[in-house]
Amino acid sequence: MKECGTFSQNTSINNCYTVLYFLGESDGCEVYRIQNQALELKFLRLIKSELIDQIDLDRLQTDLNRISKFHHKNLVQCDPLQNFISQGVRYYYFLSDFISGETLSDLLIRRIRLNLYTTFDIILDVMMALKYLHDLPEQYIHGYVNPDNFYICYDDKKIKAYLFPIKISHYINGIKLSVQNKFDLSYMATDNLDGRKTVKGDIFSLMMVMYKCLTGVQAWIYDFDWQDSSVDFIKKQIEITRKVSAINHLSFYTTAVDEDFEKIVYKGLNQDYQNIVELSEALQHYAKDTFMIHRKSSNDAIEPVASIPKNTLVINKGLSAIAGMQVLKKQLQDDIISPLCEYSIYQHYRISPLNGILLYGAAGCGKTYIAQRIAEEINYHYIEVKPSDLASSYIHGTQEKIGRLFRQARENAPTLIFLDEVDAMLPKRDATNISHHYTAEVNEFLAQMTDCAEQNIFIIAATNRPEVIDNAILRTGRLDKLLYVPPPDFSTRQALLEMFLEGRPVDGFLDTYTLAFMTTGYVSSDLKFLVNEAAKLALKVQTVIRHEHFEEILKKYRPSISHEQITKYEKFRF
Template identity: 25%
Template sequence: MNSDSTDKEDDDSVEDVYEDTVTIQSDPFGSFGSFRGYTEEKQQLHKTVVEPSGYNRYVTTSVLLLGEHPDCQTTTLAKGISGELGNEYSFFHVDSVKSEIMGEENNIETTLDAARSREPSFILLTCLDEHGFGETEYELLRRQIESIQQSHDRVTVVCTAQDQDIDLTAHDSIFEVVIEVPEPGEEFRRGTLNTELERAETAGIIEPTQLDEEALSELNIGDLTLQELRTVIKRTVQRRRRVSGGETPTITSTHIQDSISIVEAEKLEESTGMTLFDEDDTDQFEPEIPSVTFDDIGGLTSEKRRLREAVTKPVEYSDTFREAGYSVGQGILLHGPPGNGKTMLAKAVANDLSYQFLSVKGPELDQPLVGVSEDQLRELFQTAREHAPSVIFFDEFDSLAPSRKTDTPVWKDDLVNTLLSELDGLEPLADVIVMAATNRVDKLDDAVLRSGRFDTFIKIPSPSLEEQVEIFTVHTDDLPTGENVTTEWFRSLRLSDLSGADIMAVCRKALEFAVRDFDTGSAQQLVVTRANIEAALDRLRSELRQQQQSSRGFR
């Protein structure tokens, strides 16, 4: 607990009994000038809280800062308010509704009583999300705030919360000002770098370092989270101290950008530029417009043109097609060997149309419990209708709609029947495009392939050498590659057995090798070399051989 002496302190001060969960001080917790970004929210708070603080007995009494995402800076903004108030204020922070020392005694009641005796006061409550904060605590907070308002005490209570739980919704009338705080924007995230540098400087482990506006703007922080940006500075400090020979190191923006590249390469989630042909899952019940475009996909020129003819043009001229009696949401089946971009093409279609995208793999609906798979399938189509215009994409379609002429389980037959019913549309599929992908078109049920259900069949072949080179170029555009890593050199490698997904994996593995070499000091610069790419190729082929041997062993 932090406590600064002040003339307003009483002998029975609250910090003496709640020293584990309550902070009381005469200095503010922060200020708006201590962090970048959140300009609109700062303006709102200045108008609704800071300005009224000078209105004597007409101050704003209760404020709620609500941010649903863990990165939302509700507490930072709340602490910033304290620095905008007058120096006559006392400042209180309660981070738990109950004290470990006092057991069942309630921190809020005791702290607010103390704050009222030391007015003008600012109280920050960051305990509304705490498990023990329920109906009783909300009612207690309401009574305290109403009492403050009736007595016209100069006391401002600022609360932060993340979960919009039932209790908070029921008691939102407690607060005079409610502000929804969004995730931090790029300006705040860039400012986080300077905040972390300042901490390292204060600790005496680096020379004074602050990046000016120009240096901050030149850093390519991508979509790194706040925690990842903190890791960037930590990795930078560690590297600089390792090579400084015992001296307190200096840090430049170049050092920080190198660490950004390392952290980005280590992220488990790959950025859009590194997920081409990555046939990943999209939550089937969380539709979104994909970020992948046709330009992001190397090769497949004729296939992309065919998709535009079959999907985007009919949508563009939808009135003409409907007047002629044709459906705009016709079925599109993409078929061919795995790893060559079927999923990415489907996403690019949705992006091109600005349609919501819903994706599910056939095996995900393999639920032998009676009726479960059928219910999930109906829910998927209903979600697509509710979020129309939309694209439904079925990957591994042969698992979802296998031929009923074979010895399939009864529940599989029921699932196929449900699919046919949805495609035929007792409830129309207005503005819903159905797409599917399979490696085994010969295994699909004949009824599914009937005209009116799936009308367009597009084969997605393995890439030619020219397409492999184009895919390689797309993947390496954003990589720090050596000067001799060229498309001509890549063309000279043995590539005949590589799919689009294989090339993506090689590029990512090569970047991992480059990061390893740079981070361990065996390379002076973070660049992907020919040796990195050749090593990645060898690793990929070794892993593929092991997979083939394992699969043969299980036969």
């Protein structure tokens, strides 16, 4: 990009405007920040002199004259085309509103992707601008909706998005497109790649922008070189890819959306919405049911707030309530959920359900939560037992409690019994510090647990000290499988952060993607603690929870488990 423009700082243009700063080149123009005689800030777009012979000035002037009469709160106001002569050269330019912010393209370069609530803010603003254009008596189709034409304003620290209404390079014949201009073709509907403009095409492009904001990638993966390929080749490859390849699932890239939201986006990408009103109603209905975006008044607020009501168990029930952990959830589904919930199919192959499993891993990784969600998923009566629940000062008192526990489980069958801190209940009997009554209690457990699946009882035990558990409990027919619950990986940390932030006043720019990178090594309970502490900092100054609150908390608190501990669990084998 050029470091300096045709006109230097403080130069007077057409005796009306003073150049304050050269901002760079964009869409066949040099862009300047200027000040007019009323001391108002504006953007001045100067058409590059080397392109003048290739541009259709008459058509551009006609369209800018029309566009200058458009007035909408989410549309960048543009003035008619003007010209002046300097040192014998005629220059053409037009003015537009000054936006204190950046383009959405620049924002995505910095952020990669945005959270759902910020994305909704941006898309809804631009959607209203498109509705205005489409509803004009002489309908105006934009035709080039992409992140380069979205301007994000940060005045008063509020998020507001504007649509730039015109693409200058569209009026230039024979221009060699930059890589970015080539890539912009990927936002266009297939039917519009030949230059036609349609309402459905604008809606398609808007959904493509939304997809990009949420995922950081395109809805289709294009396997060719954008820089070296010709425009005709790119258009053909885009068309072919969309015909033979399915849209990449949003849920593959982000946990922030559900199936209902995916349907809205896919309907837009399939061009099934007839107009912006249909799309607007679908998004507004989803937003109303799922979350509320509140903007404080200018007298009351200093920043955007996204407040999301807490989900109930009806919405997130069973395994779907477990954030991330896709590998572990698949194993639970295959080994436990399906055999118990599809009993007749498995019986046809004479496959018996497991008797029980052991979940082991560091404290705070969510073993108890997983057990509770499994009980919900299989719709079993749930009994949670801790060592203190079975303790007794009487001889054989603990054995009696164990027997009573299993009787209760049989009476309420099907039942899931969760044994928390099972290492304290079932220690190795050959340990020198284990007394005779402990041995008797372990024997009682062994007797009760053996083949209890035949009585519709399923056992889940959990421990962070697997090496001290009695080996006899870990054989088939008792605890059949041992599953390691690791510290949360990146996607799980992001999902957990989003879950823990639900229902709290959150900065619209709070990026859980970045936070997930910053919290490597932190377990589930750590993340919950960090969110709570960040919320306390925000409360102290009566503001929303922001990125800097997390930065401050992370300086104070390290992960609760060490790398050495994690390595020990990963290497552990019975």
